[in-house]
Amino acid sequence: MKKLIIVMGLVFTFFACRKPTENTMPVTTVTSQAVITDFVQKVALPQYAGLLTNATLLNNSLKALNTTPNNANLQAARDAWRATRHSWEQCEGFLIGPVEDNNYDPDMDTWPVDYHQLDSFITTSTSFDVATVHSLEQSLKGFHPLEFILWGRNGDATVDSITAKEKLYMVSLSQDIQNSVDSLNYSWASNGGNFQALLLNAGSGSTRFTTRQEAVLAIAACITDICDEVGNGKLYEPFSLYDSTKTESPFSHNSITDFTNNMIGAQNVYLCTYNGQTGNSLSNLVSAKNLALDTKIKTQFAAAISALGNVTLNFEPAIYLQRTQLQNAMTAITTLHATLDGELKTFIQTYVKD
Amino acid sequence: MKKVFVIGGMLALVMCCVMCRKADQSALSDDSKFDARLSGGAATFFDISSGTFGTPIAGLNERDAYVHNLGDKLFEQSYVAAPAPRFGGLGPAYNNSSCVNCHHNDGFGVPSFGALGSSLLMRISIPGTDEHGGPAVAPGFGGQLQNLAIFGAKPEVTVNLTYTEQAFNFPDGEAASLRVPQYALVSPYQALPAGHMLSPRLGPPVFGLGLLEQIPESTILAFADPTDANGDGIKGHANYVYNPYTKRTELGRFGMKANTSDLLVQVATAFQQDMGLTSYVQPQESVHGQSQMSVVPSVTTTDLADSEVNAVAFYVRTLAVPARRNVTEATVLRGEALFKQLNCSGCHIPTMYTGVYVPLPTLSNQRIHPYTDMLLHDIGAGLADNRPDYLASGTEWRTPALWGRGLFEKTNGKPFFLHDGRARTFTEAILWHGGEGKASRDKFTQLPKADRAALLAFLQSL
Numbered sequence: 047m048k049k050l051i052i053v054m055g056l057v058f059t060f061f062a063c064r065k066p067t068e069n070t071m072p073v074t075t076v077t078s079q080a081v082i083t084d085f086v087q088k089v090a091l092p093q094y095a096g097l098l099t100n101a102t103l104l105n106n107s108l109k110a111l112n113t114t115p116n117n118a119n120l121q122a123a124r125d126a127w128r129a130t131r132h133s134w135e136q137c138e139g140f141l142i143g144p145v146e147d148n149n150y151d152p153d154m155d156t157w158p159v160d161y162h163q164l165d166s167f168i169t170t171s172t173s174f175d176v177a178t179v180h181s182l183e184q185s186l187k188g189f190h191p192l193e194f195i196l197w198g199r200n201g202d203a204t205v206d207s208i209t210a211k212e213k214l215y216m217v218s219l220s221q222d223i224q225n226s227v228d229s230l231n232y233s234w235a236s237n238g239g240n241f242q243a244l245l246l247n248a249g250s251g252s253t254r255f256t257t258r259q260e261a262v263l264a265i266a267a268c269i270t271d272i273c274d275e276v277g278n279g280k281l282y283e284p285f286s287l288y289d290s291t292k293t294e295s296p297f298s299h300n301s302i303t304d305f306t307n308n309m310i311g312a313q314n315v316y317l318c319t320y321n322g323q324t325g326n327s328l329s330n331l332v333s334a335k336n337l338a339l340d341t342k343i344k345t346q347f348a349a350a351i352s353a354l355g356n357v358t359l360n361f362e363p364a365i366y367l368q369r370t371q372l373q374n375a376m377t378a379i380t381t382l383h384a385t386l387d388g389e390l391k392t393f394i395q396t397y398v399k400d
Numbered sequence: 401m402k403k404v405f406v407i408g409g410m411l412a413l414v415m416c417c418v419m420c421r422k423a424d425q426s427a428l429s430d431d432s433k434f435d436a437r438l439s440g441g442a443a444t445f446f447d448i449s450s451g452t453f454g455t456p457i458a459g460l461n462e463r464d465a466y467v468h469n470l471g472d473k474l475f476e477q478s479y480v481a482a483p484a485p486r487f488g489g490l491g492p493a494y495n496n497s498s499c500v501n502c503h504h505n506d507g508f509g510v511p512s513f514g515a516l517g518s519s520l521l522m523r524i525s526i527p528g529t530d531e532h533g534g535p536a537v538a539p540g541f542g543g544q545l546q547n548l549a550i551f552g553a554k555p556e557v558t559v560n561l562t563y564t565e566q567a568f569n570f571p572d573g574e575a576a577s578l579r580v581p582q583y584a585l586v587s588p589y590q591a592l593p594a595g596h597m598l599s600p601r602l603g604p605p606v607f608g609l610g611l612l613e614q615i616p617e618s619t620i621l622a623f624a625d626p627t628d629a630n631g632d633g634i635k636g637h638a639n640y641v642y643n644p645y646t647k648r649t650e651l652g653r654f655g656m657k658a659n660t661s662d663l664l665v666q667v668a669t670a671f672q673q674d675m676g677l678t679s680y681v682q683p684q685e686s687v688h689g690q691s692q693m694s695v696v697p698s699v700t701t702t703d704l705a706d707s708e709v710n711a712v713a714f715y716v717r718t719l720a721v722p723a724r725r726n727v728t729e730a731t732v733l734r735g736e737a738l739f740k741q742l743n744c745s746g747c748h749i750p751t752m753y754t755g756v757y758v759p760l761p762t763l764s765n766q767r768i769h770p771y772t773d774m775l776l777h778d779i780g781a782g783l784a785d786n787r788p789d790y791l792a793s794g795t796e797w798r799t800p801a802l803w804g805r806g807l808f809e810k811t812n813g814k815p816f817f818l819h820d821g822r823a824r825t826f827t828e829a830i831l832w833h834g835g836e837g838k839a840s841r842d843k844f845t846q847l848p849k850a851d852r853a854a855l856l857a858f859l860q861s862l
Contacts, residue, residue, distance in 0.1 A: 146450055147813030149517040160480035166551035183497050184516055185480050254809055260448065267449045291485055
């Protein structure tokens with residue numbers, strides 16, 4: 047009898063141990079479909095719409111500068127350029143689909159500027175209409191030739207130093223950017239190229255993403271890739287070569303802001319947030335099963351953005367004068383990259399099974 | 401009598417050993433003993449994304465990985481006109497300003513001319529051969545038409561491409577439409593030579609080339625059947641081409657007509673002809689001897705440093721092959737069986753081994769599934785360019801590798817197939833086959849719809 051009581055006691059103990067464990071198991075409430083849907087509807091589409099608004103304002107500001115060249119309009123054009131860059135660099139947090147397939151990125155954002163050819167073009171060309179500008183090489187169109195003229199090669203451009211031809215060129219450059227962004231929006235629109243359907247129907251008829259896991263991995267790859275590009279490319283190359291001629295936005299000294307916006311764009315994708323709207327995110331997906339990993343990624347995003355904030359000089363002098371801060375920023379970004387490329391990818395491969 | 405038993409026993413032993421050996425050999429050709437997903441052997445990767453074709457092979461040491469990444473950056477670099485502080489030397493006449501503009505995501509490009517993302521170029525020659533047996537260059541134009549130019553120079557020509565649709569109906573009523581391309585050369589900077597011959601080319605994918613480079617010449621020659629001795633209607637012969645760097649005649653492996661023998665020359669010639677960038681391998685400007693040469697700044701150095709050309713050649717040599725997907729699905733297996741039954745595999749040979757290559761073990765002695773025999777085949781009048789290239793006649797093309805073909809939509813948005821990108825689907829590509837491929841193509845059209853779908857599912861799994 048005594049033995050029986052001991053055995054029963056042991057059995058109860060095991061059951062008692064087991065039950066609480068079951069009860070505290072986290073319950074997944076976020077589906078991969080919800081993450082994909084909200085990425086499209088809360089992040090990608092609204093950000094591209096925002097980019098189009100800014101690109102239109104940029105074009106209007108250059109038209110105003112062309113018709114009424116004064117200091118206020120030059121400043122307005124420069125501000126509009128920075129605002130459009132702000133949107134675009136955040137959109138670079140998700141280089142997926144048409145922006146990649148149809149070369150929108152290099153068409154709008156190739157650097158460094160080919161200023162010898164740019165001078166030749168401005169001197170010799172008789173036409174500066176949009177069609178002519180559209181047919182130019184990538185290094186002669188997009189944001190950076192515009193930046194080159196707006197600020198000048200040595201940052202010394204004034205309303206008076208910008209020639210009439212250059213103003214016409216800038217109007218068409220900004221119109222070409224606006225056209226590209228317009229096409230980009232159209233390629234996602236349900237009444238246009240409908241790329242969004244390829245994502246939304248992942249795993250249920252999409253020819254591009256045959257499973258939802260593929261789509262979620264593709265979204266995660268976007269944020270991984272931009273971290274790689276910023277940490278190991280945009281920052282590392284000029285830094286390692288001590289070469290300030292290889293920076294992204296050297297005339298406006300906007301490079302560090304560009305990089306910060308890249309990281310914020312990637313963070314927006316991870317958290318599924320933009321412009322006050324939030325949705326079911328990769329972060330929700332991860333935290334439901336692995337809270338530590340989610341916290342790690344969030345912390346590393348914050349660390350990367352804050353490390354870039356510690357670079358107080360413009361990027362060009364910082365290459366020579368703030369090497370510690372730049373090294374810290376690169377380390378923070380590449381650490382984040384390693385987490386995204388390793389643990390996040392493995393997590394998705396393990397837990398997204400549809 | 402005892403001796404007889406002893407001798408008999410020894411004979412039996414020998415026979416057993418021989419039988420053992422045979423069984424062992426057949427094991428190597430028994431696909432069921434291997435993982436069907438490993439298209440590139442150890443140089444296969446499983447991570448499928450839009451940038452999938454840009455994945456390096458596994459096992460690169462730190463130095464090799466550095467060179468690979470350097471080549472990757474140069475592959476993406478936009479080049480500009482000289483003089484420039486860096487990346488100068490573009491043109492004066494050229495087809496595109498960066499490698500990646502034509503080889504989008506390391507895959508195919510867009511079949512159009514003259515725009516930034518355009519990946520078509522046009523080869524040109526006149527009747528006859530040069531001193532090495534290659535195509536005779538067109539005076540004033542060289543061997544390739546550069547349809548863009550820097551300011552101060554003129555494009556050699558503008559190429560206009562139009563398509564007419566040609567309807568095709570399968571016996572069971574399913575309809576398809578084939579695009580027939582027409583090319584018009586307008587506004588040449590000087591008169592085009594009489595009797596010139598043209599050949600359009602779409603920038604091909606650049607992954608897996610390191611493996612193709614390592615297939616032993618003896619293996620490739622063993623596939624050849626120039627007299628159709630086995631009577632299956634498929635011949636196949638090798639191209640032998642001049643290597644401008646080694647100054648030797650070598651087996652042609654790369655290019656749509658196998659007119660280039662190795663990756664270094666392939667890369668250096670693309671830099672020279674497509675972008676106007678000179679190197680130690682191809683030191684002459686593409687406009688050499690033309691009136692446009694006056695635009696080139698008179699500098700004594702080449703445009704590209706030796707290490708830059710080497711890095712890009714190393715980059716393409718070390719790009720891995722994507723793994724196959726869905727290899728155990730019944731439809732895919734059915735399609736694979738049909739691929740062999742229809743003798744598509746007569747030219748698109750599934751399995752072979754690379755040779756021993758000590759510098760990169762991942763490429764060395766690998767069992768690979770490129771679905772090519774690396775040989776030239778007459779593929780009919782429909783696809784003919786009627787422009788001979790060394791031993792390749794005007795109707796012959798080198799069998800293209802099929803690995804990775806099922807991923808083109810993922811990497812490029814829209815897939816395009818064949819040498820000029822005219823085919824938009826696998827079905828169209830198959831229907832274009834004539835000549836030595838006609839028998840297989842005809843059998844494909846006779847298949848029940850479900851079997852055609854199975855064959856396409858197999859191709860999609862590559």
